[in-house]
Amino acid sequence: MKIAILGAGAMGSVYGAILARAGDNDVWLVDRWKEHIDAIRANGLKVTGASGDWLSPSKATTDPAEVGMCELVIVATKTRDIESALTGARPMIGPETLVLSIQNGLGAYDILVKTVSKDRLLLGIAGGFGATIPTPGHVHHNGFEIVKIGATVPDAQPAAETVAKLWAEAGFRAEAAPDIQSMIWSKLICNVTYSAVCGITGLTIGQVMETPEAWRVASSCASEAFAVARARGIALSFDDPVAYVHKFGSAIPGAKPSLLLDRLAGRQGEIDFLNGAVADEGAKLGVPTPTNAIVAGLVRAMEAHDMRPASHKN
Numbered sequence: 001m002k003i004a005i006l007g008a009g010a011m012g013s014v015y016g017a018i019l020a021r022a023g024d025n026d027v028w029l030v031d032r033w034k035e036h037i038d039a040i041r042a043n044g045l046k047v048t049g050a051s052g053d054w055l056s057p058s059k060a061t062t063d064p065a066e067v068g069m070c071e072l073v074i075v076a077t078k079t080r081d082i083e084s085a086l087t088g089a090r091p092m093i094g095p096e097t098l099v100l101s102i103q104n105g106l107g108a109y110d111i112l113v114k115t116v117s118k119d120r121l122l123l124g125i126a127g128g129f130g131a132t133i134p135t136p137g138h139v140h141h142n143g144f145e146i147v148k149i150g151a152t153v154p155d156a157q158p159a160a161e162t163v164a165k166l167w168a169e170a171g172f173r174a175e176a177a178p179d180i181q182s183m184i185w186s187k188l189i190c191n192v193t194y195s196a197v198c199g200i201t202g203l204t205i206g207q208v209m210e211t212p213e214a215w216r217v218a219s220s221c222a223s224e225a226f227a228v229a230r231a232r233g234i235a236l237s238f239d240d241p242v243a244y245v246h247k248f249g250s251a252i253p254g255a256k257p258s259l260l261l262d263r264l265a266g267r268q269g270e271i272d273f274l275n276g277a278v279a280d281e282g283a284k285l286g287v288p289t290p291t292n293a294i295v296a297g298l299v300r301a302m303e304a305h306d307m308r309p310a311s312h313k314n
């Protein structure tokens with residue numbers, strides 16, 4: 001299958017590398033980060049971490065016109081960049097192209113449906129990867145846990161199953177998700193546990209779990225998000241959110257959530273789609289979310305002053 005990864009940062013690079021390794025796929029990494037793309041074009045994409053240490057044969061470009069029409073475009077930008085990335089990606093997207101978008105948090109769907117027809121739109125989650133780009137041309141991932149792919153309308157469910165099979169054949173633990181709300185909220189509960197607390201303190205996921213004061217705040221974020229999901233009528237496969245997020249974190253203790261990586265790099269993170277979104281949903285439904293509201297406020301204050309967590313012992 002001809003596939004473009006639109007936004008080949010930390011996660012997009014992992015997706016592209018592994019899909020390209022499968023052999024049958026013609027995979028392009030497309031990103032506006034020239035240094036990263038130039039490094040891949042010159043030396044290949046170096047992958048280290050949970051899938052081993054290896055060199056991926058993915059092709060890479062900053063120009064969607066060089067790629068041309070694709071059968072599948074995987075959007076792996078941050079949520080706030082989806083719209084502009086899709087606008088620039090027009091040469092890769094025709095009437096038959098499937099668009100699979102994989103972001104953490106709430107908000108991607110509302111942006112995507114403005115430009116992608118629902119019968120070609122798939123949403124996904126990737127859980128337990130903890131990916132970073134240590135240097136241009138090199139992606140590292142702490143884990144290799146789960147990928148779920150779902151349709152937003154029943155007509156697109158067969159496409160979700162075909163695409164999930166393609167990912168599984170490439171080596172991902174991937175499956176089609178019959179209920180995308182459940183898929184999105186289950187992952188959101190994990191993200192809001194760690195994103196803001198790590199982003200504020202600079203601690204890794206494992207360090208938050210080991211530090212009682214940090215863990216109290218993190219698990220309170222999880223419990224509040226679980227209560228909001230319940231109030232929204234989201235079907236979840238677990239009853240104990242704290243045990244659920246503890247198991248999630250235990251698989252990637254060394255990982256730094258992307259919100260922390262963004263803070264360390266002085267970039268705006270996804271707080272509005274994570275803890276901020278839980279607080280907004282809670283306010284609409286009358287479910288108290290004081291911890292999520294406070295940590296979201298602190299992250300926004302840090303972003304406003306470009307405050308970065310101090311370095312700490314690992």
Ligand SMILES: NC(=O)C1=CN([C@@H]2O[C@H](COP(=O)(O)OP(=O)(O)OC[C@H]3O[C@@H](n4cnc5c(N)ncnc54)[C@H](OP(=O)(O)O)[C@@H]3O)[C@@H](O)[C@H]2O)C=CC1
Nearest residue numbers: 007009010011031032076077081084085103104130131258
């Ligand atoms: N990192 C992780 O471990 C995980 C992240 N996620 C989620 O996956 C999504 C992606 O995260 P992550 O990979 O960490 O993010 P990154 O910031 O590492 O990667 C996103 C890439 O998209 C690029 N981009 C933005 N806009 C465009 C555009 N218009 N055209 C081309 N490229 C563009 C960015 O460039 P630039 O830097 O210039 O903005 C960046 O290189 C997020 O929603 C995140 O929450 C999910 C699971 C795990």
Ligand SMILES: CC(C)(CO)C(=O)C(=O)O
Nearest residue numbers: 126127128129130257258
């Ligand atoms: C690392 C983390 C928790 C946030 O970016 C993540 O979403 C994942 O790897 O599943």
